[in-house]
Amino acid sequence: MTGNPSSAPRPSRLTARDLTLAYEDRTVVEELDLDIPDGKVTVIVGPNACGKSTLLRALGRLLKPRRGAVLLDGTELARLPTKRIAQVIGLLPQTPVPPEGITVGDLIARGRQPHQKWWQQWSEADEASVSAAMERTGTAELAERPVDELSGGQRQRVWIAMALAQDTDLLLLDEPTTYLDIAHQVEVLDLVRQLNRERGRTVVAVLHDLNQAARYADHLIAMRAGRIVAQGAPVDVVKAELVEEVFGLASVVVPDPVTGGPMVVPGPPRSTDGTSESEGVLGDADGGGATVPAAREAAR
Amino acid sequence: MTRGGAVGDISGVGGVGGGRPAGHVVLRAGQGSFLVHRRALVVGAVLTVLLAGAGVTSLCVGESFVAPSEVVRVLLGMPSPDQLVVGTLRLPRLVTGLLVGAAFGMSGALIQTMARNPLASPDVIGVTHGAGAATVAAMTFGLTSYTVLPYVSVAGGLLAALLVYLFAWRGGLTASRFVLIGIGISVALGSLTRLLVTKGDYLVAQQAKTWLTGSLNGRGYDQAAPLATVLLLMVPFLLWAARAQRGAAFDDDTATALGIRLGRVRVGLSVLGVVLASVATGAAGPVDFVALLAPQIARRLTRTPHVPLVCSALTGALIVVVADLLARRLLSPLELPVGVFTALVGAPYLMWLIVRTRSSRSGGNA
Numbered sequence: 001m002t003g004n005p006s007s008a009p010r011p012s013r014l015t016a017r018d019l020t021l022a023y024e025d026r027t028v029v030e031e032l033d034l035d036i037p038d039g040k041v042t043v044i045v046g047p048n049a050c051g052k053s054t055l056l057r058a059l060g061r062l063l064k065p066r067r068g069a070v071l072l073d074g075t076e077l078a079r080l081p082t083k084r085i086a087q088v089i090g091l092l093p094q095t096p097v098p099p100e101g102i103t104v105g106d107l108i109a110r111g112r113q114p115h116q117k118w119w120q121q122w123s124e125a126d127e128a129s130v131s132a133a134m135e136r137t138g139t140a141e142l143a144e145r146p147v148d149e150l151s152g153g154q155r156q157r158v159w160i161a162m163a164l165a166q167d168t169d170l171l172l173l174d175e176p177t178t179y180l181d182i183a184h185q186v187e188v189l190d191l192v193r194q195l196n197r198e199r200g201r202t203v204v205a206v207l208h209d210l211n212q213a214a215r216y217a218d219h220l221i222a223m224r225a226g227r228i229v230a231q232g233a234p235v236d237v238v239k240a241e242l243v244e245e246v247f248g249l250a251s252v253v254v255p256d257p258v259t260g261g262p263m264v265v266p267g268p269p270r271s272t273d274g275t276s277e278s279e280g281v282l283g284d285a286d287g288g289g290a291t292v293p294a295a296r297e298a299a300r
Numbered sequence: 301m302t303r304g305g306a307v308g309d310i311s312g313v314g315g316v317g318g319g320r321p322a323g324h325v326v327l328r329a330g331q332g333s334f335l336v337h338r339r340a341l342v343v344g345a346v347l348t349v350l351l352a353g354a355g356v357t358s359l360c361v362g363e364s365f366v367a368p369s370e371v372v373r374v375l376l377g378m379p380s381p382d383q384l385v386v387g388t389l390r391l392p393r394l395v396t397g398l399l400v401g402a403a404f405g406m407s408g409a410l411i412q413t414m415a416r417n418p419l420a421s422p423d424v425i426g427v428t429h430g431a432g433a434a435t436v437a438a439m440t441f442g443l444t445s446y447t448v449l450p451y452v453s454v455a456g457g458l459l460a461a462l463l464v465y466l467f468a469w470r471g472g473l474t475a476s477r478f479v480l481i482g483i484g485i486s487v488a489l490g491s492l493t494r495l496l497v498t499k500g501d502y503l504v505a506q507q508a509k510t511w512l513t514g515s516l517n518g519r520g521y522d523q524a525a526p527l528a529t530v531l532l533l534m535v536p537f538l539l540w541a542a543r544a545q546r547g548a549a550f551d552d553d554t555a556t557a558l559g560i561r562l563g564r565v566r567v568g569l570s571v572l573g574v575v576l577a578s579v580a581t582g583a584a585g586p587v588d589f590v591a592l593l594a595p596q597i598a599r600r601l602t603r604t605p606h607v608p609l610v611c612s613a614l615t616g617a618l619i620v621v622v623a624d625l626l627a628r629r630l631l632s633p634l635e636l637p638v639g640v641f642t643a644l645v646g647a648p649y650l651m652w653l654i655v656r657t658r659s660s661r662s663g664g665n666a
Contacts, residue, residue, distance in 0.1 A: 062553050086559025093557065099549030102605035106321035109335075110546070114559035118543045121335040122326045130319030144322040165319075166558070 012036055013202070014059060014089070014170055018068035021054050021226075028054045029226040031068065036170075041196045041203045043213040046223035047247050052206045053094065053174055055223070059204060060091040060172045086114035090168035092159055094175050098147045104158050105143035108133055111165030133164035137191065153184035160191065171195070173205040177212070185209075189216045210247070214238045214262050222246045238262035240269070340602040340611055347601075347614035354618060355398070358625045359390050363633070392520030396583055397620045397638065399527045400516075401590055403580035405598070405616020406538065408591030409607040410573035413545045414566050415475045421592040422457075422577030425482030425570070428586040429489035430460020431578060435585075436493050436508045440500045444507065447522050450582035457578035460485060472563045478570065514587030514639030516624050523583040530579045534572065541572055542609045549606050588639040590616050593646035600653040619646045 012035035021029040029051040036042055036059070044052045057063040059070055061077040069076045077085060090111075098107055111133065112126040134140040137157045142150065147158060156176065163171060173192065177185040193216055196203050207213045213220055214234040221231040224246045230237045243251045243264055256263040320326065325341065327334045359371045366382045373379075374386040408421045415424075422428050434456020435449055443449065465473075468481040497508050510517070547560035548569060555562040577591060594616035595607040601615075602608045623641035630636070 057553075060557065062556055081559075082556060082561055083559035086557065091553075091557035093551070093553035095551075096554040097551040099546075099605035101603065102549075103322055106324070106605065109319065109321040110550075110558065113547065118540060119332040119334070121543070122320065122333045127319040130321075132319075134319065163557075 011038065013038055013073050014204075015071045016055075016059065016068065017071060019055075019058060019065050019070065020067040021051065021058050021063060022066040023054075027066070027226070029058070032226070032228060034221070034228065036202060036204055037219050038202050039196070039200045040218040041193060041205070041216060042219040042221060043217035044204070044206045044221045044223060045208075045210055045213045045246075046229075050223045050246075051226040052223050056172055056174050056204065056206050060089060061085055062091070062093070083114050086166065086168075088168055089170045089172060090163040090166040091172045092163045092174060092176060094178065096159055100148070102147050103143065104139055104145050104147055104150070105130075105134075107147055107158060108139065108143075108161045108165050111162040111167075114166060129167045130165045133161040136164060136195070137161040152179050153181070153187070156180060156184070156188055157191075160188065164195070168201075170202045170204070173203065175206050175208060177207065177209070185212065192216065210238070210243070210264050211256075214264070215256065215259055235262055238264060240264075337602060337604050337608070340604055340608050343598070343601045343608075344611050344614060347611060347618060351398075351614060351618050351621065354621045354625065355394055358394055358621055358628075359386050361625065361629055362390060392524060393516050393624070394621065395521070396519045396524040396527070397516050397624045398617045399524055399531060400580045400584040400587060401594070401617035401620030402613040403527065403531060403576045403616070404587060404590040404620070405594035405612040405614070406609055407573045407576035407580065408593075408616070409595040409598070409609050409612035410541060410545070410569045410576070411591070412595050413548050413607050414569040414573065415479050416548075417475065417479060418596055419592070420479055422573065422581070423586070423592070424479055424486060425574070426460035426464045426485040426489065427457040427574050427577040428581055429486040429493065430463075431457035431581040432512055432586055433489045433493045433496070434459070435511055436496045436500075439504050439508050439511070440496050446518060449511075450523055450526065450579075452582075453585075454578045454582040457581055458574065460489060461574040461578070473566050473570065475566070510637050511585045513637040514585040514642070515637035516584055516620075516627075517635050517637065519584055527579050527583045530575070534575070537568075537572055538609065541569055544569065545606045545609060585637075585639065587620060587642055589643040589646060590619055593643070593650050594619055597646060597650050597653060600650070 014036040016032055016034040019029060019032040019034070020027065021032075032055070034055075044055060046052045054063060058065055061070065061082065064078065069078065071077070072080060072085065072088060109126070109130050112129060115126065116122075131140075134143065137160055139154075139158050139161045142154060142158065147155060150158065156179075160173075160176065163173075171192075176188055176192070180188065189212060192203055192205065195201050196218075205216075207216075217234050219231065220234045220237045222229045222237060222242060229246050230242055238253055239262075240251050240253050243249055243253070249266055250268040252265045252267065252269045253262050254265055255261070321335075323338050324335050325338050327336055356368055356371055359374075360366050360368055362385065364385060366386055370380050370382045371386055374383055374391070380386070404422070411422060411425060412418055412420050414420075431453035435453040438449060438452045443452065464478065464482045464485050467485070468474075468478045470477070493508075493512070497505050497512075500508065544560075544565045547555055547558065548562065548565050550558070550560070550562070552562050555565075580587070595612040598611035598615040599607045602611055619642055620638060623645045624638040626641045626645070627636040627638045630641075
């Protein structure tokens with residue numbers, strides 16, 4: 001719908017200002033500011049319970065902020081009709097539940113919901129978007145199968161297809177690779193990056209695997225205890241020091257033999273082996289990764 | 301693709317590359333386009349034919365037999381010697397039964413969708429028992445007119461439902477809380493009703509018992525007219541509900557992601573279900589099990605991922621019409637309450653459907 005950036009180019013369509021998120025009386029994220037770079041793949045990483053999924057839920061208006069706001073094109077999400085948001089932001093929750101007995105084709109077609117009215121339930125645009133989404137994800141041949149009968153990998157592709165059929169400029173994915181084997185993980189992540197490269201879609205994903213995050217992200221956000229510890233290009237962010245700080249894990253960061261990007265290998269660096277480049281860059285704080293001192297959080 | 305015409309093309313089976321969900325047809329009319337489940341369309345047509353057959357049969361059969369041709373003449377408004385028997389005696393009762401069945405069927409469909417539970421029905425959420433308690437209370441105070449009692453029972457049903465909302469509401473409506481509170485209130489009101497029946501004198505107790513089973517004896521246009529009016533007024537809302545039901549099958553997060561306000565949908569569906577059940581109960585008493593059985597039977601026939609609203613209405617109507625035919629004729633001249641037979645008609649069929657699908661395909665309700 002809104003294919004090219006209108007009038008003035010904005011750096012970030014989706015931003016968070018002074019965002020505090022809480023469940024009942026437990027504060028998970030506190031006073032967080034964030035700009036999601038347009039047209040990039042942003043990946044949020046961090047240890048369990050660091051608030052990364054909570055943050056993503058708030059970006060997708062699944063969670064109302066306690067304080068502060070998430071802004072879409074400068075307007076608070078809370079002030080926008082949820083259907084309008086759904087025309088711009090696609091969102092795949094962590095464990096979506098399909099209607100019982102639904103077929104793949106039917107489920108993917110439900111992605112068109114935000115573009116439909118009750119008296120306009122099927123248009124040419126609907127048809128085209130659903131076809132394209134199926135083709136993209138290789139789900140066309142599954143169209144008549146019930147979703148309940150699919151394998152985990154197929155199912156995840158179907159959910160992604162549904163989110164694609166929604167035809168949004170932004171796509172939020174909450175741990176899209178959980179429950180998948182490594183081949184399917186790579187398949188899903190390749191697909192996500194392809195979507196970004198071809199259509200210039202902005203993607204925000206929460207991932208568990210730091211190496212996958214480093215490999216697929218244009219922009220990496222590392223969180224710990226509800227705060228952003230570092231963000232920037234993976235090469236600037238993924239350092240042994242940061243891994244220690246964020247995950248409390250001793251590691252060596254080496255170049256990925258395939259991509260040349262940073263790759264985290266758990267375990268303390270061997271002193272005999274001085275080639276490890278992570279040792280060399282440990283000290284210098286790169287300008288790209290604005291490092292927030294969060295050591296006191298770690299101390300608790 | 302092709303514009304104009306009332307009916308669009310049928311989706312290609314095995315249509316790889318076609319985006320339209322398999323098994324659906326698109327009906328177009330002017331600016332409007334409607335995505336309709338093809339099997340539901342066929343099932344709906346078959347149910348309509350069966351319903352027409354059952355209706356005509358029930359107009360033919362009675363203390364005296366009337367030929368179908370005469371029945372059709374009366375229905376078409378042509379002069380006939382059987383005008384009195386068919387048009388004045390049997391037709392009003394049939395119309396009431398049809399409307400009551402349709403209303404209960406839709407009510408069950410909406411409440412089961414809202415609660416995401418095939419066991420939910422107006423019995424569970426307090427409506428039926430509220431109506432029952434109010435009506436029996438009115439009877440014990442000497443109110444026996446079938447023209448006035450419906451309003452008492454509607455008031456009772458709505459009041460009970462209101463109570464359920466008050467207790468269940470917590471900044472929104474969650475399905476399980478709604479159902480649990482509903483069961484609690486139902487049980488309390490059920491005891492109250494039994495207390496009234498036990499304390500009341502013999503005649504009142506007898507009358508109350510019949511009413512509580514659900515009966516079409518002596519019911520006619522006095523009961524059908526208000527029910528028809530309410531149903532007619534509800535048509536726009538039901539059109540909304542038929543579509544909203546599709547979204548209600550998702551979990552909260554996925555629904556929100558698709559721009560569906562599930563909280564509102566839940567409230568909307570449940571309120572419609574409550575009103576339908578209340579007015580239907582007012583007309584014929586809490587006809588047993590129709591609201592529970594009809595939607596599940598309809599869903600198994602259509603194989604849709606949601607409970608189909610229109611087919612639930614048709615199934616409900618069919619169950620009540622057939623059950624009333626049995627109630628009238630099986631032990632004639634004795635007329636039994638229709639509620640005795642609704643479960644007898646519907647339950648075995650539903651069980652057969654469940655057993656059959658289990659053997660042919662794995663995967664059941666969560």
